[in-house]
Amino acid sequence: MKRCGAEPYKGNEKYIFVSYSHKDKKFVFPIIEQMAKDGYRIWYDEGIDPGSEWPEIIAAHLNDCFSCIAFISDNSINSHNCRREINFALLKKKRFISVVLEEVQMSLGMEMQLSVTQSIFKYKHSSDQEFFAKLYEAKFLHECLGKPNPDIIVSKSSDYDENLKDLFGRDDLIREPFSDRWFLEADPAYNTELSDEDAVFCNNGSDRQKNVWLIRCKTNEKIDLPLGEFKLGRSDTINDYAVIGNSAIGRLHALIRRNQEKSVIVDCSSKNRTFLNAKALDPEIEYDLHDGDFIRLANEEFIFKQTES
Template sequence: MKEGIYPRSYEGDESYAFISYAHKDSATVWPIIDHMDKDGYRIWYDDGIRPGTEWDDNVAEHIQKADYFVAFISEDYIKSDNCRDELNYARDLNKARVLIYIEKVELPGGLAMRLRRLQSVRKYKFESDEEFYEKLYQAENITICKRQQETIPAEIKELYEQIKSLDLMKYYKYNTYIDIDKLLLDFSKELYSVGVCEINTEIKYKFRYLQMMCTDFKEAFVDRSGYVSFFVKDLSLVELQKRYETYLMYVSKYQIRIATFTLSVDRIREYENYFREIDLNEEQIKHILADLIEMGDYAKRIDKVKKTTEKLECFNISRNRRNQLMVKAAMLLYNDFLRKTDMVIDGLIEENGKEKAYEILLNDPELLRIY
């Protein structure tokens, strides 16, 4: 979880800036985009990826829709294939761009030639943050992403009071960084922007239900408030209850994480049916589904689950041994955030042979985290 409070990604039809950065630079980048947000700029970064969507497709879509592209250049950025893909895609779409160099880097020849023509701000050269932001906001066309002064409708003020009754102030009383009033009011605005304007009984019940069922409901306001908006706007109370009751068939917890609610009942049924088709027994299915539910929005879709399971055939093992590995390593095998499992498996087999590679992975599933 992030330290401190950082802005939600903008979702809407107005101009916004797409933020491209290497995740290893998060500690440097997040405070800058937080500052930009507080200065009135609409931004989107990958913290805004909605549950149940394809990561690459979502990123590409937001680059397409963005009217501005901000890249935080560093050694890690240059080494990242994903970052360079984003930069090249923005160039192909002829997006207005500014490069923020957060450290001195040596650019490869071809890249140096292409980037030399783009406007840039070298943050590491400024003696103060004030000078840096003054220079950044002088970048050509960046002001198209700046919000106008907003008036707050009466409906938002009412919703603000409803959310405030959840007593977030008490929960965060030891964190002096957080402006609770601003946090609540901003979240109220988000609900308003997605069409939740009427403070009716169902909305109140949804808030109350999520508060009771989820261990991290209050954190969700700060770190993943888009989820709460999604549940309040798009899901009925009956659907929330159906999801929760289905989860309890596999997870022996009273309270679960907010991200878990992103798994629909239909999606869980798809997992169940597939695992039965490939001859897992009910106890094995229960163990695997418990892990998938625990992952919530990080769980792979059914097509990727099938692809990953089929990859295990590389070991030339019996179904029983395959199932043993699936049960033990489900949290890693079926985590959509881990994109290199195929390469790890191929590398283990190449170095050790199929039989030994299987035993190595069974004994140490954490190897799947290697990139």
């Protein structure tokens, strides 16, 4: 019986939660193995002891994770549990990436919900090397990076049988649907008013979704801003976007916090200050951002943009 070669992470450091349909494990497990081999700390729901209440364990790990990767496919779209996991991650404002495994027909609601997250279309990449290079561009994943594990052997998709039992001999493709109770125990603030079938495809109480990004004036680069916290600075290890080679920029210079309602910018006590529309910001205080606002980090200029769809 072939199992994933990477053990789910156990420990107190930051880790990535992986959401996937068990019907897609032949595609997902080789990716998990490669990431674990490269040193990323990853938790996924393989090998939970049969004596445990596994949905409660999944909800707790999703609540505690630093970031989430969701693998999107026809199987996951039609999975009650995958939809609940994704919805919970977005409501908790987890740093989120969706990896689209195949060309899928998404509902308008799903397109709207995932449009504010970073998506990587794996099936469009010509090689695994190209895919992983794109995936690892997500700087927040580096927060979950430890030491490489060279002993992990990366499998091929053909190595996995679609009809595998799990580690304990249970049918690995059949899981009981999650109840809201599991997520409420992980987080009492979890919203239970969303419908079972369409929880992830809602608009979180807003009639319209915002697309939000920065434009770096020097390079005309577009920098997408996901929900949650987005760090800007000189260091390429602690920031989501690094201004490399500019000594005027602080190691962690500023950050942008974004939820469904608004975006704010905070100066992180930088030496050379952060400016909003030419006004110097007081450190560690939130300032609201609006479409067209002019942001300057020391001598690096950006334009804040947002549109509703």
